[in-house]
Amino acid sequence: MGIFGDDKPKPKADFSNVTGGVSSTAPPPATVIPVPAPVQTYTVVSGDSLSKIAKHFYGKASLWPKIFEANKDQIKNPDLIKVGQTLRIPNLDADTK
C-alpha cells in the first residue's frame, strides 16, 4: 500500500455477459429473391456431340462437361448421345465465362 492508500488501478467493469435485443413495430425491408434464369434446352440432331453443342452455346468445346453434368440422368456415356434427346444447357457461372 502506498502513502496515499491503495494506488492499484480499479479493475474495469466487466460487461462480457451483457445480452441485448431489439424489436420494432416497423416491418423489415422486403427481401428480393433472385429468380434463376430459365435453363435452355437443346434437342440433339444427327452429327452432334457434347463438344459441338458446348461450342455452339458457350463458344468453347472444352466446356462440354457442364452439359454432361446437367444431363447425367439421361447421358451415361458422354461420347454417346442420341438423336432426339432433349438436353438441358445450364447457364455458365460468372467465373466460368
Next chain:
Amino acid sequence: MKRKNLTIAIVFLAALTAAVACKKEAPPAPAPVAVPAAPAAVSVADITLGSSLNADKTVVAVGTTFKSTDTIYASVKTNGTSSGATLAAKWTYQDGQTIHDESVSIAPTGPTVTEFHINKVDGWPTGKYKVEISLNGAVAGSRELEVK
C-alpha cells in the same frame, strides 16, 4: 347622302367584324396537376428509457435511473417512411466502454416504435451509462442513464 350613309355602315360593319375577330378568347390555363407530396424520409422523433415495455413497445414509465437488476429499454419513435433504414443503438458505460451494440433494418410506412434493450444477469455496475441512437449511420440522439 345615301352613299355617305352606306360608307359609314360599311366602315362600322368592318370595325365590328374586326372587334369580334380580335376577341378570340385566350386558351384556358391548364388545370393544376395534383402532385402527390413526397413521403417524408424516416426520422427519429423521440427516445425514451424505462425498465419495462408496453405492448406497443413504448416504455411503461419513462425514467433515467435504474436498479442493478433492471433490464434497460430504449424506446425509439420514428416518423416518415423508408423502403429500408437501419436503426442502431450503442450502449456505453461511463469509462467509455461499449457494452452493447445492436441494429435493426426497418421499412416504416408511418410512425413506428423500435425498442432496444440490454440486460446483465449478474447485475449492472453502478454508474452512468449512455445510449446513442443512430439512423442510417448518423447519430440521431442519445440519452444518459444511471444505475444506483
